[in-house]
Amino acid sequence: MSKVALITGVTGQDGAYLAEFLLKKGYIVHGLKRRSSMFNTDRIDHLYQDPHIENRNFILHYGDMTDSMNLTRIIQDVQPDEIYNLAAMSHVKVSFDTPEYTANADGIGTLRILEAVRLLGLTKKTRIYQASTSELYGLVQEVPQKETTPFYPRSPYAVAKLYGYWITVNYREAYGIHASNGILFNHESPLRGETFVTRKVTRAAARIALGMQDKVFMGNLSSRRDWGHAKDYVRAMYLILQQDQPDDYVIATGITTTIRDFIKMAFAEMGVEIAFSGEDAKEVGIIKSVDNKLFTEKAGAEYLSTIENRIGTEVVGVDERYFRPTEVELLIGDPTKSKTKLGWEPEYDLTALVKDMMQSDIKLMKKEAFLRDNGFKTLNYFE
Numbered sequence: 001m002s003k004v005a006l007i008t009g010v011t012g013q014d015g016a017y018l019a020e021f022l023l024k025k026g027y028i029v030h031g032l033k034r035r036s037s038m039f040n041t042d043r044i045d046h047l048y049q050d051p052h053i054e055n056r057n058f059i060l061h062y063g064d065m066t067d068s069m070n071l072t073r074i075i076q077d078v079q080p081d082e083i084y085n086l087a088a089m090s091h092v093k094v095s096f097d098t099p100e101y102t103a104n105a106d107g108i109g110t111l112r113i114l115e116a117v118r119l120l121g122l123t124k125k126t127r128i129y130q131a132s133t134s135e136l137y138g139l140v141q142e143v144p145q146k147e148t149t150p151f152y153p154r155s156p157y158a159v160a161k162l163y164g165y166w167i168t169v170n171y172r173e174a175y176g177i178h179a180s181n182g183i184l185f186n187h188e189s190p191l192r193g194e195t196f197v198t199r200k201v202t203r204a205a206a207r208i209a210l211g212m213q214d215k216v217f218m219g220n221l222s223s224r225r226d227w228g229h230a231k232d233y234v235r236a237m238y239l240i241l242q243q244d245q246p247d248d249y250v251i252a253t254g255i256t257t258t259i260r261d262f263i264k265m266a267f268a269e270m271g272v273e274i275a276f277s278g279e280d281a282k283e284v285g286i287i288k289s290v291d292n293k294l295f296t297e298k299a300g301a302e303y304l305s306t307i308e309n310r311i312g313t314e315v316v317g318v319d320e321r322y323f324r325p326t327e328v329e330l331l332i333g334d335p336t337k338s339k340t341k342l343g344w345e346p347e348y349d350l351t352a353l354v355k356d357m358m359q360s361d362i363k364l365m366k367k368e369a370f371l372r373d374n375g376f377k378t379l380n381y382f383e
């Protein structure tokens with residue numbers, strides 16, 4: 001008998017990778033997707049199965065984390081062995097603009113899932129993974145951060161996720177549900193949303209290299225993040241639910257890097273050297289040199305003269321609109337517990353992650369350039 005999984009947030013970065021991973025393992029995968037006025041299934045289109053096919057193993061349901069009855073009905077219909085609760089308003093900066101909605105979807109939404117499992121009498125059958133986050137550590141109380149480090153959330157997003165974390169622990173202790181938190185540090189990929197910092201940088205670097213954009217404006221260049229690859233991190237989610245006992249785990253690489261250095265790495269992937277100067281909102285990044293051979297190999301000879309003409313000019317600036325009212329300056333995780341207990345090891349380091357993202361965005365932007373040059377409409381929205 002195939003195991004049955006329900007993934008909330010299946011249309012997101014992690015949902016897409018996890019769905020693919022579980023389908024390869026022979027699961028029947030159900031996904032919760034929101035209704036939107038346009039298709040928002042880009043990341044899972046390759047998995048889509050027509051509803052008229054018999055014995056589908058990938059099935060989508062309309063739903064929303066703010067709708068208890070809808071969630072309860074879907075869980076009743078699906079009778080999942082495992083629920084991966086990944087749905088969330090996941091953008092930290094946006095959570096300052098939409099704090100109440102974020103609390104509802106990310107905080108109470110988690111309660112809705114747990115309570116549905118309890119009310120439906122599935123406490124012994126259904127295991128639950130809660131997508132907790134390194135943002136819980138916020139103003140960090142210990143370096144590196146591990147499972148026992150006290151939380152100090154610094155955004156409406158993190159405060160909502162704090163509720164999600166503790167309500168998961170509470171339902172585990174009160175009702176014996178196999179419910180676990182994965183405290184995942186930042187994880188990225190070519191599927192990362194375009195307004196998170198890594199993807200914003202890799203998209204902009206590719207566009208600047210191809211002469212499609214002059215400059216990118218960033219926020220705090222000095223904050224540090226522990227970045228891994230989403231493909232490695234969804235494997236950890238699965239491992240957490242395969243343990244005999246539910247528990248909470250930090251998933252991280254143990255290496256931290258500034259945004260500034262991430263930008264340098266992204267451009268360096270194409271042989272473009274960026275030098276930073278100035279401070280705070282006056283800081284700028286300038287193209288210092290270009291390795292012609294590497295640039296030709298990665299971006300293409302036809303773009304070489306464009307980038308050579310940019311040597312000595314500014315391609316990175318700072319715009320205070322991207323600063324956060326309260327910032328998380330430093331995150332670095334200690335993954336000892338997940339390595340020892342889950343046997344989890346990431347396959348990608350930061351260099352391999354940047355390479356994967358740059359390769360993908362150069363390809364994507366070449367396609368955009370082709371469409372633009374042939375009179376087709378292209379995406380023109382860069383936050």
Ligand code: NAP
Pocket residue numbers: 008009010011012013014015032033034036040063064065066085086087088089090091105131132133134183184185186187188193
């Ligand atoms: P993501 O790409 O932003 O995906 C979020 C998913 O949640 C999308 O499918 C989104 O649907 C869905 N969603 C949002 N609000 C919803 C609602 N009210 N009802 C139903 N679905 C809703 O996020 P991700 O990077 O894959 O992250 C997955 C989860 O892990 C999130 O809970 C996030 O907070 C958490 N997390 C992420 C990281 C990270 O570094 N990526 C680290 C730690 C924890 P649409 O496609 O319709 O928008």
Ligand code: F7E
Pocket residue numbers: 090091092093132133134135184185186187195196197198200217218219220221223224225259322323324327328383
């Ligand atoms: O910012 C700084 C920004 O938006 C990272 C979510 O997946 O990971 C993510 O949250 C850092 C911050 O991710 C820009 O100020 C500078 O210090 O990529 P981010 P995040 O806030 O760490 C955690 C683990 C989650 O759980 C969340 O769901 O980069 N930064 N300049 C910028 N950030 C953005 N977005 N845009 C900038 O221009």
